[in-house]
Amino acid sequence: MKKVLTGNYAVAEAVKMARTEFIAAYPITPQTTIVERLAEMVEKGELNADFVRVESEHSALAAVYGASAGGLRAFTATSSHGLLYMYEMCWWVANSRLPVVMALVTRTIGPPWNIHTDHTDLLTLRDSGWILAMSENAQEAFDLTLIGFKVAEQIDLPFAVGLDGFQVSHTAEVVDVPEQSEVDEFLPERRRNKPFVIEPRNPITVGGLTTNECTMILRREMNRDMEKVGDLVKNAGYVRDYDLVERYRLDDAEYVVIMMGAWCGDAKDAIDVLRDEGVQIGMLRLRFVRPFPAEEIAKLDCKKILVVERDCSVGKGGIIATEVKSVANSPVQSVMAGLGGVDVGVDDFVSMFRRFVKGELGEWWL
Amino acid sequence: MILSFGGQGGVTAARLLSIAALNEGKYAQAIPQFGAERRGALVRSFIRISDRPIRRHSSVKNPEVIAVFSEKILKIVDVKANTVVINSKQPKLENGRVYYVDASSIALELNLISAGWPIVNTAMAGAMAKVFGFSFESLKDAIEQTFSSKLAELNVQAAKKAYEEVKEWSA
Secondary structure: EEEEEEEHHHHHHHHHHHHOOOEEOOOOOHHHHHHHHHHHHHHHHHOOOEEOOOOOOOHHHHHHHHHOOOOOEEEEEEEEHHHHHHHHHHHHHHHHOOOOEEEEEEEEOOOOOOOOOOOOOHHHHOOOOEEEOOOHHHHHHHHHHHHHHHHHHHHOOEEEEEEEOOOOOEEEEEEEEHHHHHHHHHHOOOOOOOOOEEOOEEEOOOOOOOOOHHHHHHHHHHHHHOOOHHHHHOOOOOOOOOOEEEEOOOOOOOOOOOOOOOOOOHHHHHHHHHHHHHEEEEEEEEEEEEEOOOOHHHHOOOOOOEEEEEOOOOOEEEEHHHHHHHHOOOOEEEEEEEEHHHHOOHHHHHHHHHHHHOOOOOOOEE | OOEEEEEOOOOHHHHHHHHHHHHHHOOEEEEEEOOOOOOOEEEEEEEEEOOOOOOOOOOOOOOOOOEEOOOOHOOOOOOOEEEEEEEEOOOOOOOOEEEEEEEEHHEEEEHEEEEEEEHHHHHHHHHHHHHHHHHHHHHHHHHHHOOOHHHHHHHHHHHHHHHHHHOOOOO
């Protein structure tokens, strides 16, 4: 059924339809309306979950950690400074192999104070062991939340669903919502016995002191399991097919743009403009940063690649471009744009891509 | 683009019209002004409507239609668009096409008042739905989805009155 939902309400709807059992969160703009809506659903009896109010994001993820270790399907959501405040717990969740799902509504990290979108917050999770997805619109934010629970519970790694602050989180658009029966079939109740559950009468130690080798084996296994995520996403059996990437007008593309998030829609409209002018340009959109779609990038056979990204690793530049360069077989150019929520629209992309094709594009778009 | 003062319901009007557009078989986006909510301050809300899925998420730069929820806004914003829909008894505005409706009176008559202000959003949504060529049923359904029953009834009345009363201005 088609509904008009903001990205945040779409996520809340997906969390409800997943029959999530435990939610803990602390409000932060632009994430707040997700948990506000979930609290309302719990209060009205539409969602049978424990909703725990906490005093910080660190406590939010700590509570979710406990619930997930106890076998419950658990969810939280945050943004920017909230993510940084819970950062220690992010690693606890990942290394404990807990299938938590978190919505991450991307927001610039201050100072200066800024509530608009930027992808640097999401990318601070890059090395932690979380599966990292980034949606383009409210539909994907909805779908990836459901796929997130499924895949996380299959592989025992936590799953973060990224959505751009305001551009997706607060924009209401048309979302095709499946029937509850379809979701139930896709996502049965969580299997309680893996990899472990904490039970009152069966005490076990979690995260205690071990040998150094044990830590190394854990990280090696996580790295191996992360590589399986692409196939799990492809074969998830969801009502719509998903993949680590989206290919847009790529078949005969001499020029390929790589990017992720809400602005890809604007960039696709710009690609159509250039195509009408006879420029063979297309897009490989990253729907996932972890696992990194290395194979899909390595396969690109084109004149050159442009990575457009809303982040900067100070001292190295574009984070995604650095990763793309490590696997691509075509020359890669990097441009950083839209940091701090700077608006980049269709006209900007038309002009940016024209300059890229002509070889006249600089490293910063401002 | 909807120009309103925070508290007049501009954001809700954008959402109602998006649901109405979906009911018309179209795709739509309702985009609030990004940032903190500000009662009394000028607020811009945006609506995109299309026959095809809407991919872009950047800000709206050149709106084809501007809806003005209060005439006072004309003193602080230079309003120019193909079409303007304004809450006014007698619009004093130089523009291509101007449609007007006395949304404040409609809201006051129905006692749609909050903290001393007439809430004009559903009346203005009614006028805009007419200008967009939507059926009234599409908007009525959107209002009924959005408000609880008693409030929905009053807001449907406001929208219907404005839908019927909105007129093109000829100076």
